[in-house]
Amino acid sequence: MDPSEQTLVLIKPDALKLSLTGYILSQLSxxxxxxxxxGTKIVHLGQMLAAEHYAEHRGKSFYPxxxxxxxxxxxxxxxxxxxxxxxxxxxxxxxxQKIREISGPTSPHVARDRAPGVIRALGTIVPVKDGAGTVxxxxxxxxxxxxxxxxxxxxxxxxxxxxxxIMPYMWAYPTAVAEEHYYLLGRxxxxxxxxxARALVGPGDTLWRSDLxxxxxxxxxxQARATLEAVVAKxxxxxxxxxx
Numbered sequence: 001m002d003p004s005e006q007t008l009v010l011i012k013p014d015a016l017k018l019s020l021t022g023y024i025l026s027q028l029s030x031x032x033x034x035x036x037x038x039g040t041k042i043v044h045l046g047q048m049l050a051a052e053h054y055a056e057h058r059g060k061s062f063y064p065x066x067x068x069x070x071x072x073x074x075x076x077x078x079x080x081x082x083x084x085x086x087x088x089x090x091x092x093x094x095x096x097q098k099i100r101e102i103s104g105p106t107s108p109h110v111a112r113d114r115a116p117g118v119i120r121a122l123g124t125i126v127p128v129k130d131g132a133g134t135v136x137x138x139x140x141x142x143x144x145x146x147x148x149x150x151x152x153x154x155x156x157x158x159x160x161x162x163x164x165x166i167m168p169y170m171w172a173y174p175t176a177v178a179e180e181h182y183y184l185l186g187r188x189x190x191x192x193x194x195x196x197a198r199a200l201v202g203p204g205d206t207l208w209r210s211d212l213x214x215x216x217x218x219x220x221x222x223q224a225r226a227t228l229e230a231v232v233a234k235x236x237x238x239x240x241x242x243x244x
Contacts, residue, residue, distance in 0.1 A: 006038060006172045007095040008156040009103075010145035011086035013072040014123070021086065024119055024144060027102055028090065035092035035099070039166035043085045044242065045071045049233040052159060062137035065128040069139055080242040087160045091170055096150055103146040111142075119144055159230055160237075163206045174209040178202065182215045184232055189218035200235050 011024055030036055043049075050067050057063045068074050072083025090099060104111040104118025111120040123142040127135045147153035154173060163175050183190040183197035190197055200215070201207060207215075214231045217224035224231075 002093065002150075004091065004170075004172050005093065005095045005150060005153075006089055006091045006157060006170075007099050007147045007153045008145070008160060009088040009090060009099055009147075010070075010160075011088070012070060012141075012143055012145065013075045013083060013085065014069075014141040015143040016082075016084065016086070017075040018122075018143075020122065020143060027119055028088075028099065033090070033092070033095075033098050033102065035090040035095050036170075038089040038091040038170040038172075039161055040086065040088045041161075041165060041237075043087050043160070044083060044238050045085050046233070046236055046240070047071070048229050048236060049159070052227065052229040052233050053156070055227075060137075062128055062139060065137065065139045069141070074139075083242065089157055089161060089166060089170075091172070096147055096153055099146045100148070103144050106142060107140055108142050155230070158208050158211065158234075160234060162234055163208060175206050176209040176212045178205045178207055178212060178215075182219065184235075187228060189215055189228070189232075191219050198236075200232060 009028065011021055015021060015024060026032075028035070047067070050071050051058070054063065054066055054070065057066060065074075070085065072085070076082040102118060104115050104120040106120070107125065108120050108123030109125055111118050111123070115121065120142045123140065126139045126141055128137040128139050130136045147156050158173065163171055178201045180191050181193070181202045182200045183193055184200055185194055185197040210226065211231045214224040214226045218228060218231075
C-alpha cells in the first residue's frame with residue numbers, strides 16, 4: 001500500500017447540525033485508522049464548487065436538492081452564517097479504503113442494516129418533493145463524503161484544496177510555481193487585469209501543476225484537460241458573505 005495515499009473527507013451540514021463533528025473525527029482519528037491529517041479547513045460552500053463536486057449528478061431529479069443540501073441551505077435555511085462544510089485530507093496506507101469502510105454504505109438505511117457501527121448509520125433519507133408536493137426523489141443525509149477511489153481522491157483534493165492548504169511535506173501531487181498573474185472575468189481567464197476581473201494567483205504562488213497547465217491553456221484559448229470550474233472554484237472558497 002502507498003504510504004502517501006490521500007483521500008478527501010467532507011463533514012456535511014447535517015452532521016454539523018447534529019453536533020456529530022467530534023464523533024466523526026474520533027472515528028477517523030489516527031488511533032483508529034493509522035492515517036494522518038494532511039489538511040483541514042472550514043468552508044462556506046459556493047454554488048460553483050458545489051456544482052463541480054456533484055457534476056456527475058447534474059440533470060438528475062434530485063440534483064437541485066443535493067446542491068441545497070451540501071451548501072447548507074436545507075439545514076440552515078434562515079442562518080447563512082452557519083452554512084459550512086469541514087473539508088479534510090487524510091494521508092496514509094490504504095487511506096481511501098479505510099475511510100470508506102469507517103464511513104459505511106452511501107445509504108444510511110443500508111448502513112444500519114449491514115454495518116450499524118459505521119458513521120453513516122446515524123444518517124437518514126429524506127423524500128424530495130416538487131412544488132405540488134409530489135415525491136420525485138430521495139435525498140440521503142449521510143453525514144460525510146469520502147472519496148471512492150485514488151483517482152477520485154486526487155481530483156477532489158485538487159478541487160477543494162490549494163497546495164498552501166496542505167503541509168509541503170504532505171503534498172501528494174506535483175506542484176509548480178506561477179510566473180504571471182491569472183484573473184477570471186466571467187468565464188475568461190486573463191493574464192492582465194481588466195475591470196471586473198477577480199484575481200486567482202500571482203507570480204510566486206504555488207499551484208498544483210495540473211491547475212497551472214490548465215490556466216495557461218485557458219488563457220491561451222486552448223482546450224484544457226480540466227473544466228474551468230474544477231480549477232478556479234477553490235479560489236472563491238470563503239470569499240463572499242451569503243445573506244439569503
